[in-house]
Amino acid sequence: MTDFQLPVPDADAAAHSARLAALIRDRIDEADGHAIPFSRFMELALYAPGLGYYSAGASKFGAEGDFVTAPELGPVFAACVAESLAPVLQQLGPQSRVLELGGGTGAFAEVALKRLLELDALPDRYAILEPSAQLRERQRERLQQRLIPPVFELVEWLDRPFDDEWNGVLFANEVIDALPTPRFAIEGGGGGEAGEVYEEYVALEDGVPVRVLRPADAFLANAVRHIERRLERRLPAGYRSEVLPQLPYWVQAVAGGMQRGAMLFVDYGYPRGEYYQPERDDGTLRAYYRHRMHADPLLWPGLQDITASVDFTALAEAGVGAGFDFAGYCSQASFLLGNGLAGVLQRIEQIDDETERHRRTSEVKRLTLPTEMGERFQVMGFEKDVEFGAAFLVGDLSFRL
Numbered sequence: 127m128t129d130f131q132l133p134v135p136d137a138d139a140a141a142h143s144a145r146l147a148a149l150i151r152d153r154i155d156e157a158d159g160h161a162i163p164f165s166r167f168m169e170l171a172l173y174a175p176g177l178g179y180y181s182a183g184a185s186k187f188g189a190e191g192d193f194v195t196a197p198e199l200g201p202v203f204a205a206c207v208a209e210s211l212a213p214v215l216q217q218l219g220p221q222s223r224v225l226e227l228g229g230g231t232g233a234f235a236e237v238a239l240k241r242l243l244e245l246d247a248l249p250d251r252y253a254i255l256e257p258s259a260q261l262r263e264r265q266r267e268r269l270q271q272r273l274i275p276p277v278f279e280l281v282e283w284l285d286r287p288f289d290d291e292w293n294g295v296l297f298a299n300e301v302i303d304a305l306p307t308p309r310f311a312i313e314g315g316g317g318g319e320a321g322e323v324y325e326e327y328v329a330l331e332d333g334v335p336v337r338v339l340r341p342a343d344a345f346l347a348n349a350v351r352h353i354e355r356r357l358e359r360r361l362p363a364g365y366r367s368e369v370l371p372q373l374p375y376w377v378q379a380v381a382g383g384m385q386r387g388a389m390l391f392v393d394y395g396y397p398r399g400e401y402y403q404p405e406r407d408d409g410t411l412r413a414y415y416r417h418r419m420h421a422d423p424l425l426w427p428g429l430q431d432i433t434a435s436v437d438f439t440a441l442a443e444a445g446v447g448a449g450f451d452f453a454g455y456c457s458q459a460s461f462l463l464g465n466g467l468a469g470v471l472q473r474i475e476q477i478d479d480e481t482e483r484h485r486r487t488s489e490v491k492r493l494t495l496p497t498e499m500g501e502r503f504q505v506m507g508f509e510k511d512v513e514f515g516a517a518f519l520v521g522d523l524s525f526r527l
Contacts, residue, residue, distance in 0.1 A: 132425075133416050139429055146170070146177040146428040147335075154330055161329035161338060164423075169306035171427040173257060179428055180228075180304070181257050194417075195300055196392070196499060197234035200489040202462070202470050204237035207390070209466035210507075210517040211238075211295050212247035214388045217512045222249045222387070223294035225287065227301045227380060229254035232265035234299065235281065236272050243277060249294060255284045255380075291383040298380075299392045302441065303433045305376065307368040309411065310350050311339050312361045320354070321363050323347040328424065335424045345371055356398060356439070367402060367409035368434045374444040381448055386511040389445060392458065394502050395436030397526040410435035439527045441506055450508035454518025455527060459500030462493060464520035 135143065150170050154162050172179045196203035215222045229235055235254060242248050256262045262283050270278055308325060315321025324339040325346055342350070349371035354360055361367075370376075381389060395401065401410070413423050415430040423432045438455060446452055456464075471490065477483040494500040504523070507514055 132418055132420065135426060135429055140426075142177070142182065143426045143428045146174060149174060149177060150328075150335065150427060151330060151333065154328065154335070159327075159329075159340070161327040161340065163308060164326040164328055164337065165306040165308045167328040167335070167427075168423070168432050171423070171432055172304060172306070174428075177428055179431055182260070182428060195230055196458070196493060196503070197230060197237070197299065199492055200486060201237040202467070202486070202489050203493055204234045205241045205470060206462045206465040206467055207234075207297065207392075208238040208241035208245070208247075210461070210464075210514060211297070211388070211390065212242060212245040213515040213517075214295055214509070214512050215242065215247040215249055218293045218386060220250055221293065223251040223253060223288070223292050224249045225253045225255060225284075225294065225296045225380075227255050227296070227298040228304075229256050229261065229265045230299075231261070232268040235265065236269055239269075239273060239277050239280070248277070249280065251282060251294075252280045253282050253284050253288070255287060287380045287382040288384075289382060291385050293386040294384065295387055296381060296384070296389040298390070300394075302370075302373070302391060302393050302436045303395070304431070305370060305373070307370055307411070307434045308346055309337075309366065309368055309409065310342060310346060311366045312350075312363055313339070315360065315363050320351075320360055323350045326366070337424070353398065353402060357402060361402065362404065362407075365404075365407050367406070368411060370437070370440060373440055374447050377441075377444040378448045381450075384510065388453065388510070388512055388514060389450060389508040391436075391441060391506050392461075392503060393436045395438050395504060397523075398437050398439035399526070401435065401437045401439075436504075438504060438506055442524075442527050445506070445508040448508075450510045452524070453507035453509045453514045454522065455504065455506045455524045456518055456521040457501050457523065458503035458505055459494040459496070460521025460523075461505040461517070465517055467494070 150167060153170065154160055170178065173181050175181055226235060235252065239252060254265060269281055311324045311326060312321040313324050323342040323346065325342040327338050327340045328335050329338045349369045353369060411423060411434045412419050412421060413430045413432050442452055474483060474486040492498045507518060
């Protein structure tokens with residue numbers, strides 16, 4: 127459980143969570159050994175049709191939700207990202223596409239499309255891959271109200287990535303951290319000997335889900351050994367963390383048949399050497415409920431976000447492995463500074479309304495200050511037969527990978 131008091135869900139939310147909890151218990155009972163990998167639990171908790179956190183209708187974003195993402199703070203983030211993508215789309219020409227993974231409230235798409243229009247870099251199609259029917263409708267209503275009709279007509283919603291050959295841009299903000307992640311543990315070893323790799327599972331004790339260990343299969347064990355080889359050290363007995371051995375396959379799947387174009391990922395995380403520091407011996411897994419972070423991912427399934435930090439070294443390997451050139455890696459603050467933030471600040475200074483000017487200034491501070499999102503969030507780009515241009519010229523961090 128948690129070490130502090132969380133707000134208690136209301137009756138409707140508790141009933142919703144109980145339905146998902148019953149589904150999860152059924153899947154555990156049906157599984158070999160009456161236990162499912164933690165990654166499977168996370169998949170059900172976040173994405174079970176109609177019940178999972180991201181596929182049901184609960185409010186997730188903003189003051190009434192569980193967390194705030196950069197696009198929901200205001201227009202600055204999306205405008206700067208659009209600034210970075212415009213040269214790529216202009217190189218690709220009139221048949222280019224944008225694929226946004228997970229559209230949130232539609233705030234990013236709204237601002238990005240408006241800015242791309244101003245920069246004469248509109249794509250031919252702007253697709254949002256969104257698993258939640260409720261969020262799709264919310265996005266559709268927002269964009270229809272706030273975009274001029276010719277721009278709104280570019281927008282479409284997808285159930286899966288493009289399955290044809292295409293040229294364009296893939297954008298994902300806070301997506302990889304929500305991929306269902308295996309958890310591993312090292313047991314035994316010492317004295318120069320490697321410990322055994324175990325996988326964290328979820329089983330039932332007296333009908334209550336608990337986390338237990340089972341011997342890891344070869345796929346997960348090899349992924350952990352790859353980490354150790356790259357670190358040039360063994361992970362000690364008792365060490366627990368996360369790894370996404372499926373990440374290369376996921377990147378290939380979401381890029382699909384992209385022939386020319388770029389991919390841009392924004393998320394929180396670390397380079398591999400920092401991710402698997404000895405003192406980070408219980409990994410990065412955490413849950414978010416009503417703007418409170420805690421360490422119990424099994425609590426109230428369907429009502430809380432479950433997330434793990436991104437290994438940006440692994441992402442770099444996956445992007446290059448998918449046939450892209452590595453374009454750059456930097457903090458969110460550096461990325462925004464290199465992609466139009468100075469112009470944004472000038473426009474903010476010219477706002478007559480003092481309240482609005484203060485709100486925009488506070489937004490920039492939250493996006494860029496090291497104590498806020500500026501250093502904790504990082505940006506990584508990949509390109510194929512195009513060039514980002516100046517997007518990653520400020521604050522290069524690739525030497526840390």
